[in-house]
Each structure stands twice: as C-alpha cells, then as structure tokens.
Amino acid sequence: MTAVTKIFHDRLQVILDNHVAEVRLDHAERHNCMDVAMIDALLEAQVWLAERVGVRAVVLLGEGESFCSGLDVAAVVSTPERIAWLLQPDATGMTPAQRLALGWRDVGGPVVAALHGHVFGAGLQMALAADIRIVHPEASLALPEIEWGLVADMGVSVSGAALRQDVIHDMMLTGRHLSGEEAVILGLASRLDEDPREGGRELAQSLALRSPRAVAAARRLRREAPAMSERECLERESGLQRNLIGGPEQREATRARLEGRRPRLA
Template sequence: MTSPITTRREGAILEITLDRPKANAIDLATSRIMGEIFASFRDDPDLRVAILTGAGEKFFCPGWDLKAAADGDAVDGDYGVGGFGGLQELRDMNKPVIAAVNGIACGGGLELALSADIILAADHATFALPEIRSGTVADAASVKLPKRIPYHIAMELLLTGRWFDTTEALNWGLINHVHPAADLMNQAWDMARLLASGPPLVYAAIKEVVRDAEDSKFQDAMNRITNRQLATVDRLYSSEDQLEGARAFAEKRDPVWKGR
C-alpha cells in the first residue's frame, strides 16, 4: 500500500511531502505516520532542517479528513506522537521546520503550517479556518493565531471562516515570503540549506527560549537563561561550537559547526 507521506533526504535536510490524493487531507493513520517521521527527524543528530509541503499544485493540506471521519475516524482519536499532523504538539522540537505551502491550506492544514518556524507560500495559495461552518472549533489556531497577528484580525478569521490570499497573509505577517509556484520548492531548499549551514546548538537554544518565554515575564525568562536552567542553553554554553564561533571570529574565517 502506498504511503501517504514521502520523504527526501539531502545531507542535513529532510523534505517531508504529504501525498494523499485527492486533497492531502489527514486521517488518523496519516497523522501517526507524520508523527513518527517528525520524531525521527527530531532525534536524528545528522538532520538539521525539515521542509514540509504537499504533493501537487492545488492543495497543501485541507486538514482533517471528513470522509474518514464519516467512516469512523474519531475526531478525538489517536493522532500519534506530536498530535494532529505529528508536529504541532511534538515536544522538544528544537530544529527549524519550513512549511512550503503549495496551494490550499485550510483548517488543520493551516494549523499545521503555523506549527512551522518559517512559512513560504506559492503565489496562488489560499487560506481559511472554516471549522465554524462545520460546527467545530479550530482549536490550535484559536491558541496560536491571536499571538501571531492582530487580535481583531485573528478573531475575524476564526469567527467567519472566510478565505484570504497570500497578499493578506503577508500583510499580517502570517507568512514570510511569497514565490511563484514553479519556484517555491527551490526557494524552500535554498532557505533550508542556509539554515543547515548554521549553528544547530544555537537554533535549539533559540527554539527552547522562545517556547519557555511565551507565557513568562521578561525577567523570569532572562533569569532562566542566564542561570542556564534551560537544557539547550546549558549545552550551548558548554559546547565546542561556542568556542568555535569565537575562534572563527578572531581568526576572520567561517566557523565550522559540529553540533557539539
């Protein structure tokens, strides 16, 4: 049986493609597979950056597979490690993830993109949170969206379920860059290669600091950082890579990051 997820590995980069015709919707089994892939990426010391995209040109992901739900998939069923789509609740994901949105991203598909660190979109991509129309709540988006864009805009999108395009998404800072569809994956790989050439221990520390500080007072967060109470920060401050960074600066050369 064909897997709904395909992967491509190049050096320290892993491309993960949701390939489940016709629309790349996610059922319970697909979500569990995605969780295993993202957890394996997280735990592989030789991988540094992931790209998440969808197969085809029309759909990135429309979210939850309503046909599978009608056939018995429970909305509160076992999504696997990392929750829906394997990413948005995955603990200790301290590596950069790029979402390359190649088409429609709505409902849980938009929530999945919001779980990435950087979002690139094809110029024809469209977005929506239409859960309101099916009598349910866009739970992850209700948590995340008001923290990413102005509150009143987030509430309008959540309460109306209306569609919006890349121009509006870019205007509100919901996505990073818009590219011609034919160039989207080239741009995603260029971004991934740039990140893969950087210091992985610093990336890990950045991601943990951002998560830890999200609901903390500024001084409390700073105290945890300076007292090395965050595991990634403590590891960074004791690492060969931090010494390498200082040496490379003094010697006027590019650093060679080893992730240790």
C-alpha cells in the first residue's frame, strides 16, 4: 500500500501507510479541543477512511500536550444551528455528535486510542469507542459535561455498556478526574505506557499483521454479544469460527506461526 497523507480542515492529519491509519488531532495550542473545524475534520476523516480499501488498523492520537480536551463549548454554542445539527439523528438513529465517537467502528479495522494529557468530555467519549486504549499514567480523564448542565451524549451509553457502570455513573454525575493509572485499574483503559503514542503505533502495526477476517470476526462478536442471550452468543461464536477455520487466511496464519515468520496477507 502506497503511503498517503491527507489533511482535514487544518485540524486533523491522517497518514495511511502499510495498512495502518494514523489519525493525528492537530490543534495542539488548544489541547486538540473539538471546535467546529475539528468536528468537521473528524467526521470527514471517518468517511474518507471507510472508503479506503485495505485499512487494517487505526491509531488515534493527539499532537502536543493532550489527546483531546473535549468540546469547545463556547465556540459551538455560539452557532445555534450547529448545535441543532449535532443533535439531529440520521436514518440510522445516530446523531453527528454520537458519530464522532461511534463512527470509528466502521473504518475497516480495530481502533487504538493513545491517550495522554487532557482526555476530557468528547475526547474521552471518542476514546471509549475505540477497541483498545493505551494511556499515560499521569493522563487526566474526565466526563465534565455535568458541570455545564449537560449529559455525556456521544454514544457513551453504547461504548460504555461493557464497562463498570458504577465507574461510568460516578464520572458522569460528579465530573471527577481519573489518572491514567486509576483508569486502568477501574477498567476504563486497557494498558499503561509512558509513551502511549509510540505504543499505539506499535500496537496498530502488529494488529495489521493479523488475519483481517479473524480480526473482523472478533470485533463483530464483541459488539454483538451484549445484546444476545447466552445461547445466541455461543451460536454466533461457533458460527464465526466455522467461517474462519480452514480458510486461506487461517491456513497462512498457521504456516507463518510454525515457520516463525510474518504472515503473507493479500
């Protein structure tokens, strides 16, 4: 895959190389807050990536001192038509605000969020929708919408469904801040890393070497299982496995493992 770099609204840079998409929030002087331009950039980048063939992993990261300090409330509130648009459901029942987070599920591969500095509000909700979250021990995570008389509404009822509900409720009701270390202990983040951006890149690169069909099946099972009965879960699990075993990617993964080399993927 030929390396491609694309810039969206001077707020976001996407580097697509060797089947890995690195999505860089690039408004460092404002801690990558979500102003109108950043919102448009994120939504357009999602569509652009979803249309690319061969994306096997995505890493979300922020330039500068923070991942994302959340919604630029003053800027967005000053444009009432933008607020109405953000909260207007589309044909799928999802609002643009919710798509900012949940839309990353449709970009073609697992999403890794590399978190450092401020990870507030909209930034944390976007991260919660990622498949894996790598966080700096001293990062600060919060859902402070309650302090503005608002509720977290970027799909956290979906992305947070598998997380500890008492922890999510505590954060939503109090707006309190968690360190990265505490977030891992409480299950909001996957692992600690002193350099989460580099750790995220390395993880995304390793995920891109896995069988795309097996990765897609694992992500599908994880997404669908919470709404299923135990019997339905078991049936889905075995059905997905039957579709993988003996297939070309599974056979190549086995050969590569036995021969101590990287799999040769199409």
